[in-house]
Amino acid sequence: MPELPEVETARRSLQRVLRGKVIAAVEVRSPAVVRTHRPRAFGIGLEGKRIERIARRGKVLLFHLRDRWTLIFHFKLWGTLRFFRPAVPPDPQTAVVMTFSDGSGLQFRELQLSELGLHRTSQLDRVPYLTSLGVDPLSAAFTPARFRGMLSGSGSIRAVLTDQERIAGIGNLWAHEILHTARIRPDRPASSLTNAEVQVLYRTVRSVLRRAITAGGEPEFVDATGRKGRWRLAVYGRGGQRCPRGDGTIKVTRLGGRPSFYCPKCQR
Numbered sequence: 163m164p165e166l167p168e169v170e171t172a173r174r175s176l177q178r179v180l181r182g183k184v185i186a187a188v189e190v191r192s193p194a195v196v197r198t199h200r201p202r203a204f205g206i207g208l209e210g211k212r213i214e215r216i217a218r219r220g221k222v223l224l225f226h227l228r229d230r231w232t233l234i235f236h237f238k239l240w241g242t243l244r245f246f247r248p249a250v251p252p253d254p255q256t257a258v259v260m261t262f263s264d265g266s267g268l269q270f271r272e273l274q275l276s277e278l279g280l281h282r283t284s285q286l287d288r289v290p291y292l293t294s295l296g297v298d299p300l301s302a303a304f305t306p307a308r309f310r311g312m313l314s315g316s317g318s319i320r321a322v323l324t325d326q327e328r329i330a331g332i333g334n335l336w337a338h339e340i341l342h343t344a345r346i347r348p349d350r351p352a353s354s355l356t357n358a359e360v361q362v363l364y365r366t367v368r369s370v371l372r373r374a375i376t377a378g379g380e381p382e383f384v385d386a387t388g389r390k391g392r393w394r395l396a397v398y399g400r401g402g403q404r405c406p407r408g409d410g411t412i413k414v415t416r417l418g419g420r421p422s423f424y425c426p427k428c429q430r
């Protein structure tokens with residue numbers, strides 16, 4: 163599932179190639195993906211519009227168009243957005259094709275439960291998913307005090323990090339990479355963290371996400387120009403393998419119904 167680093171990587175690669183482009187045609191090959199319009203109305207709504215900039219909120223991409231419309235793309239489980247200049251014919255995995263006035267094209271591929279919606283920019287605060295999102299962990303609003311305030315209650319620290327209504331953008335993969343870097347076990351009750359651990363974890367959330375963006379996200383992710391993520395996973399998906407710190411074997415368990423990975427030697 164693309165999380166904040168992957169969606170931000172997609173955003174940056176799309177911003178580089180799409181800014182200023184005028185949408186000439188839209189072909190919806192999988193109508194279920196478009197949630198706000200019928201395919202034909204969706205195409206008519208987009209055609210002739212210029213892409214001004216591409217933003218991100220949590221795990222969602224927002225294509226801000228001239229004339230105060232915004233196209234929202236939510237990856238959900240998976241998806242690849244590929245830019246081609248000149249445009250190439252879509253493959254069977256392509257759900258939506260956007261062609262631009264200069265002959266280039268954008269394909270929305272391999273979508274899994276992904277959603278597209280076209281909204282008036284002035285009404286974005288009525289889109290339920292966007293209004294429910296918590297603080298962006300890379301924004302100035304994510305302060306140490308605010309983070310500390312999230313840690314009451316009996317839930318695990320993994321559950322706090324992945325709760326989109328508290329912190330927007332961290333999912334199961336990056337929560338585990340962050341917790342390994344901070345040397346904290348994912349199943350620790352959030353309220354049991356010491357002040358020193360809270361400080362380390364706060365800084366680690368931001369530093370790991372920033373480094374993950376620089377690396378282009380996790381290894382299976384592909385950006386708009388076809389570049390793969392270059393992050394080397396420390397624990398996620400590495401059950402039974404050696405901890406990169408060289409001190410133990412990665413353990414895999416279930417936590418809250420989802421897989422959980424940690425090193426019993428260096429995480430407490």
Ligand SMILES: [Zn+2]
Pocket residue numbers: 405406407408409410425426427428429
């Ligand atoms: Zn270890």
